[in-house]
Amino acid sequence: MxxxxxxTFGALGAAAFVGLFSVxxxxxxxxxxxxxQQIVSNAPVEEEGAEENYRYVLRAQEGRxxxxxxxxxxxxMEFDVPVRVLPEFDQRQLEAGIYVEDYQTxxxxxxxxxx
Numbered sequence: 001m002x003x004x005x006x007x008t009f010g011a012l013g014a015a016a017f018v019g020l021f022s023v024x025x026x027x028x029x030x031x032x033x034x035x036x037q038q039i040v041s042n043a044p045v046e047e048e049g050a051e052e053n054y055r056y057v058l059r060a061q062e063g064r065x066x067x068x069x070x071x072x073x074x075x076x077m078e079f080d081v082p083v084r085v086l087p088e089f090d091q092r093q094l095e096a097g098i099y100v101e102d103y104q105t106x107x108x109x110x111x112x113x114x115x
Contacts, residue, residue: 054099056106060091065113067106081114 056076057068060083067077083091090113100106 054101055103056100057097058094058100058106058109059097060094065094065110067110079110079114086113 055070057070059066059068061075061078063083065079065081065083066075068074069076083094086094098109100109
């Protein structure tokens with residue numbers, strides 16, 4: 001009897017966990033990624049003063065998502081995220097390079113692209 005009761009409560013707990021996770025995943029997918037221009041400075045580097053407004057550059061390189069630090073020529077981070085699966089708008093922005101002002105914004109933007 002105790003064994004059957006333990007299995008019942010275990011199954012109910014697992015079902016509740018799966019249900020909550022499903023609701024959370026659905027809500028996250030409904031939000032969709034935030035548009036990049038809302039949270040980063042997308043000013044071209046050549047523009048006067050743009051060099052002072054960013055610390056990271058997020059871009060597409062060889063079909064993958066990469067992050068450069070300001071002034072560096074080698075990527076600081078690389079992600080095995082195929083850029084071709086992203087919406088065309090995001091692909092164009094990543095080809096041009098998205099200039100990000102702070103680390104928290106960078107992490108948020110990467111999370112949007114890899115989820």
